[in-house]
Amino acid sequence: MNRLLKSSGVFALMTMVSRVLGLVRDIVIAKYFEVGQTDIFFTALRIPNTLRRFFAEGAFANAFVPVLNHSKAQDSDDELQSLINHVFGVLGFALLIITLLGVTFSGALIAVIGFGFADDPNRLALGETMLRITFPYILLISLTAFFAGILNAYHKFALPAFTPALLNIALIIAALYFRERFNPPVLALAWAVFVGGILQLLIQIPTLWRLKRLPVPKVSFRHPGVKKVFTLMLPTLLGSSAGQINILLNTALASSLVSGSITWLYYSDRLVELPVGIIGVAIGTVILPRLATLKSSTDSLQFASTLQWAIRLAIVIGAGAATGLVMLALPMMITILARGEFSLYSAQMAANSLQVFGFGAFALIVVKVLAPGFYAQQNTKTPTKIALFCIAVNIVLALLLYRRMGHVGLALASTVASFVNAGLLFVFLQRASAMLADKNLAIFVMKVLVANAIMAIALYGANAWLTADGSWGDLSQWQRAGYLAALIFFGMISYLVALFCVRIEFKKLIQLKG
Incomplete structure (x- = not known):
């Protein structure tokens, strides 16, 4: 369990870095782009992002990782590399076809997903353009997830968890420095998605090279490992x-x-x-x-x-x-x-x-x-x-x-x-x-609910006390940041105290065996 906790902590820390950058990204986008434009951008981005969950973090990862670990434990080094090469080749080939179709029919796709834009031809046209630019992201991010699956099998969690930060960095730079070079400015965000996808793919290659697990694409649907992965993957396309x-x-x-x-x-x-x-x-x-x-x-x-x-x-x-x-x-x-x-x-x-x-x-x-x-x-x-x-x-x-x-x-x-x-x-x-699962788990859940009720009451009271003389909209930006930080800290402390009062301790929780 200690190794799992350490790995979870490393993954969570790197993920937090990426998520914090994502938060900065959202702040920048919200500040410089009006909601009418971001409605269109987020609609265009939603399509490759949904497919990403099919072919990247979701269905593919959940099918590939168990097969890869089984091969790593029981097969020879050559057989393991053959599995990696063939899965990479077939996945890349399938994604290339999907990407080409997506770019070709981007107008039809945006008309379906953004059907509410139908009364404004300019919004539809902008959505089509942005989807055509962002759709290749599905190819790039899915191959990135494939590389991440290999790295995770070798207990390399930090780099894959940090990789999404590169997309956030690309979007932040585009919003701050390149928006005025595009007409309309929101197109800068679409191109940032494309560039970010390339960066995410490239950054993992050196580590794979050092592990001697950099794939050489081979396309064969008859390879037993390929059959196994895609047999497991197909039912999970919707499930994950x-x-x-x-x-x-x-x-x-x-x-x-x-x-x-x-x-x-x-x-x-x-x-x-x-x-x-x-x-x-x-x-x-x-x-x-x-x-x-x-x-x-x-x-x-x-x-x-x-x-x-x-x-x-x-x-x-x-x-x-x-x-x-x-x-x-x-x-x-x-x-x-x-x-x-x-x-x-x-x-x-x-x-x-x-x-x-x-x-x-x-x-x-x-x-x-x-x-x-x-x-x-x-x-x-x-x-x-x-x-x-x-x-x-x-x-x-x-x-x-x-x-x-x-x-x-x-x-x-x-x-x-x-x-x-x-x-x-x-x-x-x-x-x-x-x-x-038994009555002990049920009691555990009830204790957690009680602790959360205590934290909710504490936060409600603290928020009411801080804003007794006005509202959050009346505060300056620095006051808002200070008050919010204080509330978050107070919430965490009150939750830890509440957990202790109901006799749930993190140290014992981490050491649980069942």
């Missing part, structure tokens, strides 16, 4: 990307709402992704290779113990992060984004959806930790069926709510679907005896 599919649907529906709705949803989702990426993805990424190895060695007791350790850690940290997002939604949005082109009204609208998305952050973190329990067993059908059901839940709720509640209704639909996803994954893992 339910959240992104839901967001894509929300983007499409939001395009028919008032101007700014897509941007408000995007920024609130981005803040939710901060704890999900740091906590859920970090733990899930680190335990997947270990779970796959334990499954190969038929060590069912350690397999269950690892999952139990991960889920308890995710519950404690994830619940605290979700409570913080809900209670501090408006202070965060005003402090982080309310400047330049991003008005106080937009900050309030984004905060409304963040409060709803904030609840869902807990479920998303749990999903990221539970899903590897299936993928390590090379069981891709169960999470896929669950994800399909959850996508249906989201679609029904979104269609029922978005006209009445606007963008907040879309956030609510996604949050409910996320909780359904997490609950069903847990139930089916329990049925498969992959987890040792």
Whole structure:
């Protein structure tokens, strides 16, 4: 467990660096680009980002990592390299075809995903141009994820976790220094996505070279390793990307709402992704290779113990992060984004959806930790069926709510679907005896809920005391930053004290064996 905790910490630290840069990126974009333009950019970016979850972090990674670890443990060095070469060749070939099709039919794609832009030909034309520029990102980032899978198998977690920071850096530089060279200025962001994708791919090559695992592409669909990876991958295409599919649907529906709705949803989702990426993805990424190895060695007791350790850690940290997002939604949005082109009204609208998305952050973190329990067993059908059901839940709720509640209704639909996803994954893992859930876990969850209730009350009181003489909109930028930092620190301290009072200690939590 100590090695897992250390690896999770390294991954989380590098991910945090990337996410902080992502936060700076969002601040810069919000300041210099009005929400009408960013609505179009975020719509164009959403399409390759959704496909990225199919072919990169999601379906492909969950299928490739267990097969790679199995080959690394049992096959010869030449057989392992052959697997890497052939999977790289087939994946690259498939992605090249998809990229060419996406660029060719970018107009049709943007007309579907941004159907609400139909009444403005200029917005549609701009969306088509930006999608044509950003679509190759799916090829670049998927090959980057392939390289990351190899590095993770050799316990190299820091570099893959830091790699996304390069995209953020490219976007920040484009927004600050190149926006005035484009007409309209938002095109600078589209080109930054393309350049960032290239940088992310290139930075991992030297480490792969030193490991002697740099792939030489070979295209053969008959290679047994290729068949195994893609047999596992195909059922997970939807299973590992339910959240992104839901967001894509929300983007499409939001395009028919008032101007700014897509941007408000995007920024609130981005803040939710901060704890999900740091906590859920970090733990899930680190335990997947270990779970796959334990499954190969038929060590069912350690397999269950690892999952139990991960889920308890995710519950404690994830619940605290979700409570913080809900209670501090408006202070965060005003402090982080309310400047330049991003008005106080937009900050309030984004905060409304963040409060709803904030609840869902807990479920998303749990999903990221539970899903590897299936993928390590090379069981891709169960999470896929669950994800399909959850996508249906989201679609029904979104269609029922978005006209009445606007963008907040879309956030609510996604949050409910996320909780359904997490609950069903847990139930089916329990049925498969992959987890040792019992009354002790139920008591543990109740204690965590009590601790979060205490933290919520403490944050509400502290916020009311700090703003007793006015509102967050009346504060200067430095006052906002200082007050928000104080609230976050106070929230963390109150949560730690509350956990101690209900007799949950981090040191003991880390050392849990089951």
